[in-house]
Amino acid sequence: MSTATVQKRGIVERVSKSWLYIGLIGIGLVSFVRIITDTNDLTAAGTIRAAIIATCPILAAALGGLWAERAGVVNIGLEGQMILGTWGAAFFTYHYGPWVGILGAALLGLIGGLLHAIATISFGVDHIVSGVAINLIGAGVATYLAEAIFSDYEGGGPRQLNGLEAPAQITIPGVSDLAKDIADQHWFFVSDVAAFIQAMTTNISTLSLLIFALVVVSAVVLWRTSFGLRLRSCGENPQAAETLGVNVYRYKYIAVLISGALAGIGGGFLALVASSGFSTGQTGGRGYIGLAAMIFGNWRPGGLLAGALTFGYTDSLRLRDTQSVHSLLLVVAIGLLAFAAWRAYRRQVRGAVTVAVVGVAVMAWFLLTDAVPREFTVMTPYVTTLFVLALGAQRLRMPAADGAQYRRGSAG
Amino acid sequence: GGSDSEGGSGKDKKAASDDVCKTADGDGPKIGLAYDVGGRGDRSFNDSAYAGVEKAVADFDATCIEGEATDDEAESAREDRLRNMAENGATAIIGVGFAYSESVNAVAPDFPEVNFAVVDGFDPDDKANDNVAYLGFAEEQGSFLVGVAAATKSKSGTIGFVGGVNNDLIQKFEAGYTAGAKAAKPDIKVEVAYIQESDLSGFGDPAGGKAAATGEFDKGADVVYHAAGGSGSGVFDAAVEAGEGNWAIGVDSDQYLTATAAQKPFILTSMLKRVDTASYDFVKSVNDGKPLTSFQVYDLKADGVGYSTANPEIKDLQADIDGYKAKIVDGEIKDIPTKP
């Protein structure tokens, strides 16, 4: 009995450990490239800070996707719910301050989620169809309401509302300074980690911390509580859950509402922290990217965190420093070659060769040029996603009943 | 909406629904104002055109009608907007934004007695229209001046530029700005970032503007100029976050006046692109019976571009800047580049 207990823990630990290892190797690789190409900007605290800000909305959307899909509902309406969130954040912050604003963002996102839930759960509409409609409606409602309401506000206009108060920022004095000192040494690895700590402890928005905390909360709730077990069972086999007394509709509803609220919070982050105002179209497809980050992360909290960070990092890096993107090529090339070697070691010859060819190509690109054309840097997040999915899609495992229709009384 | 909602009515900001086009009923010329996406209330371009028309309405006892572009609209929708105005009796029709160039070109021949103007526009074919004015601006000249301001104000020796979309128009701003900065301080370093390369969403992404500007402040810049439309608000936020001693420069209209209370002290100046002047001039010319046609360049000399002095912080630089301004107007400084 005890052996099995140990074994069980082992599985959980192995999973989280493998993410840890991948993370550590990733940092080591970037650190290595930073030193040999002498682009300290790659992991400067400012870069990481920007990356965190770029990550948060994507992360919130990805978490939203996770909740819905773990309960078996595909939520491609994240984008629309996020847009509703930006409007909600603006409206409620304007009247009641930032924290009510965040609640307002969550509320508006939740309303979008409710619409999706009614359509998909109660009426059994195809999940993607409903999501597309919600994206249309979300964008329309936000634009329309902004024009109708914000035009008369101070700092407002038909398409924007500026000067919103931001949620508080915090700095942890001792840690922040110490981390900065270490980061400034530009040591291998240590300084990179220190820069990360510095970014996380200096003038960081409480909303960022909240969103990162929500990753942990989601992981614990979904995987360590009976509520989470029931919710996940609805995504794996709702009929079975029903026969065991789980009210599948209720859990799916809860999950999709939470999903919408999280996407809404992501929108709120854009309006309150990433900038200080609402403007129409400011989500710019981040809801879709969040969905991609979740798939990238194999429907797991740790994975989607990694996915969101990858997007956030590449996107903010290209805005700050196009030169660093060139160094990033080296990171990619080394990473691919290492992956190819690992595959070869695992005797997956064909896969190894493909990856190696791509790796060599990227390496050649790095060596033969000294800048990435600006246009291409814009594509970085998208191309990265395609690459990662192409290399790893077969390992992905989505919840078994994800996207499937379910009706009560269909068990048996 | 038409509701006279009280929510947060500002002191200096007129509610957008106080609409001169709804209230005016004089018997002067009838003006048609076709906005670009964003419409009136965008605190930039469109508002500036409206300001010119508002003044014209007052001065010439004119009336006006408005129409506004929507996202992703068809070319025919723009044409229809212009035709509607012409059919409703407008005699001076202004298309705000170069996106109206094609549609004005198509509509103008059908209404020879109506005068058209396209802000930033161009004639897309080789047949000249004798009832269309193309109102162009020497953005590089205005940008040159704020470049001087930025370089003079900078203590760190590094300044920044954030463009919304990396196209020819915005590159003009960058080029003029850099030239002005180098003229004032030859060893100045200019950090340049564009939010998007071609996707027009770069003008509506404050988060991107803030990230780009923050990157420049992080690299030591202490003055950042933006030509990024709606994303500019993010640039101002970045300056606020960078703290005292750091500045942002606005664009198109005097953004010191429309910025939020927190941003205001950080907006050193703005490059003014006097769409209001141009619009007013155009209406005036129609009213005077000598309608402007063909290419009209609004440069420093014509007061079509300039810089704002609303922020007292600019006072001690004004002499310097005006010196350059004089040189440009005199032609002493010429060939300001329009390409970086």
Next chain:
Amino acid sequence: MNRFNLRAVGLSLLAPAIAIVLSIIVTTLVIAAVGSSPGEFWSTMFEMPKPRLRVDILNQTVMIYIAAIAAAIGFRMGLFNIGLEGQYTLASFAAATFAGAAYLSGFANVAASVLVALVVGGAWAGIAGILRTTRGVSEVIATIMLNSIAITLVGYFLNNYGVKEGNSVHTKNLDPGSTVGGFSPFEDRDGEIWALGLIAVLVGVGFWVLLNKTRFGFDLRASGQSESAALASGINPKRMILISMVLSGAVAGLIWMPALFGGARNYGTSFQAGLGFLGIAVALLGRNRPLGMLFGALLFAFLSVKSNDLTFGTDVSPSIVQITQGVAVLAVVVTYEVVRRWRTRLEQRAVSRELAGPTEVTA
């Protein structure tokens, strides 16, 4: 049997009717909620459009309809090609560039350029198809990514190789001999109905014939309904995925062709973005049926074109139309689902009657 079918037809008309009523109600509520006048809105919207707007509506219908067919090809196969937007952007740019370069002249140039659009659109969609069939990457995510990449690519090419004029960039203008124009049902100034709008007719009829009359269409629908059953019946689902993805992208490539050769002359400010997403919505609205999509396209075109009148006549912002469109899509799928359930029940009742014999059945 006959009665059964009549009822089925009645039921299938019921759903869109309910949906339209629903979206009218929601739109009215939204307008009223912010204090504007719904009456003004509806009277403006339902006013008979002016002649030139009728032409515009028809032209817009054509493009939206082609987009809807492109989406429907994917849907019928169980694929969600959300990448129409990127496919037709890239294809339109490529075709405009090719046409502008004038390697050929006159109608040959038009035909060749349309071919270029077909090939480029198909190829771009094919990338997603290949990723899906060889690597198992969801076509939804792949096409979303490809959309962004396509738009960036077009910007890159335009910025670096386009013709700069004033503040804008576009591809080389078409030779006047290579424009196709159209015919004007009203006065000249009211515009032309684009001749290449005929493409929509061809595509629509082709879609119907392909799907309902040919073996390939059967295979396509079978794969869409059940990949496993299709495999067991001898269909190669991977091949079908790839083909329908390419086909969908190729048709997407045609979306903007009528406009290009009907008067736009180049790819520049007059390029109309967003048709891909509209097409998806219309395909859903029209249930992927050729005729249904035609009505859907007409409705959407009508709403978009007429919404321009709102700024003159009312204080309702044209963006309300986007809400109406979204609600229409959602309402249609919901009511269809409700009606479908109802119909299944009717069918099952008929089956059980057959099975049980008269004595066993109570009403």
Next chain:
Amino acid sequence: MPSAVDAVQLRGIGKRFPGVIANHDVDLTIRAGTVHALIGENGAGKSTLMKILYGVQRPDEGTITIEGKEVVLKSPTEAIEAGVGMVFQHFMLADNLTVLENMVLGAEKLHGIGDGARAEIRRISDRFGFDLDPDVMVEKLGVAARQRLEIAKVLYRGARVIILDEPTAVLVPQEVDALFANLRELKDAGNSVLFISHKLDEVLDIADDITVMRRGTTVGTADPRTATKHELAELMVGSELPSPETGESTVTDVVELSLTDITLTDEFGRNLLTDVSLDIRRGEVLGIAGVEGNGQAELVETIMGMRIPTSGTIRLGDKDVTEWHTRKLREAGIGYIPEDRHRHGLLLDAPLWENRILGHQTRPPSVKRMWFNRKGTWFKRKNAREQTRPPRVGGMWINRKGARKDTERIVRDYDVRAPGIDTPARALSGGNQQKLIVGREMSGDPVLLIASHPTRGVDVGAQAAIWDHIKRARRKGLAVLLISADLDELIGLSDTIQVILRGRLVGTFDPSTVTPQDLGTAMTGGEAA
């Protein structure tokens, strides 16, 4: 104690679905501490009744009394609270969750979701010899282990009344024996068991009481000590029990299908099939016996061209068809009755006539040739009619009329009960769906039929009809590969039986001498006879 009170009393239960009376006037009494068998043909209403007793569906009328207390069950939760547990006809397990997670789901309050639950699972597992490891993923479990897990789930919730809906359908005899041993233990522990099965031998073996249902109502009871299979069958369907017996052999010398050393490996390099060789002659039925998951599905898919073998050759008639894909094989005359009709056999939402086309898309009467045929010569209609077997034309146009007409023939000849050929396949009951598939696959005179569990879940009447069709075609020279979990069917129909175990053929048996027990032994890896 319980002996005084009956465990369950159902009185006057009625349940109507739109237009169907699934149950009416059902009376059923389960004595405490007994195994009660419920039998009846397909669609008799057994499952519906059980779902009512388990709270999944609510009765329109009637009362439920559990251990002397009248109850109203609105959901499974309430049934569980009342002490009822149910194992469904189809597994109700989430593959991607562990045994523990499946077990505690919905009953987290009892022992938590951690070590407390783990301990309880081990206790139950040890007590009844279930051999369950709480931390294994369910996807790794075989069918028998899944069945035990389902029962354990019920016990975990402290059920005293245990409903088992066709639990033995997928088990081999040895596993059935083990299950029955478990049931007897449960009975001894004071639980009551309600047991549903179509296998009358099993019913007679385990039951203390038997209730028979027909057309939605209980039509009688039988005493297992005195009743015979034939009496039960007569009670159930009102007619004689059909037998799969085939009569004299029709095996010829012409080998129709020949597999030589077929090996199939998956992407990780594991062998799914190893050196499989077999021959089927015209007029021969070759039966394959095996516990589910031992490579039957892969074998079928390999022959059908849905998978290409890693090594070895397949010959059909005198052609090497190893690399052929499904369509070409079907055109060459292979008929296929798939194991899972919903997944592989039908387009559920398409009308019957379109389902007639499925798998026959390239042959008349499903398609017609217009304009040109493959060789580019002008098509002549006359030729097609002259040929006996439909020619493989590969025409590009669907022949709607032809397909509809032929569907009507199938519906008539195969007694498919449906209101019309425009009805979607989904609306048909399982048995009728199966008859449609058989009819379709028999059309076009196939030379080889691959029949995977052709009568699974089909009632005795339809079973007999399907057997008849197979027998008739065999007499005309059809070669048949038969895979079935029903050993009686296998023994009755086959001319030869091969046993498959872990992807290898491990023994050949003569159906005229072999017993189900012998087969069961071989199937589970015991010594071959």
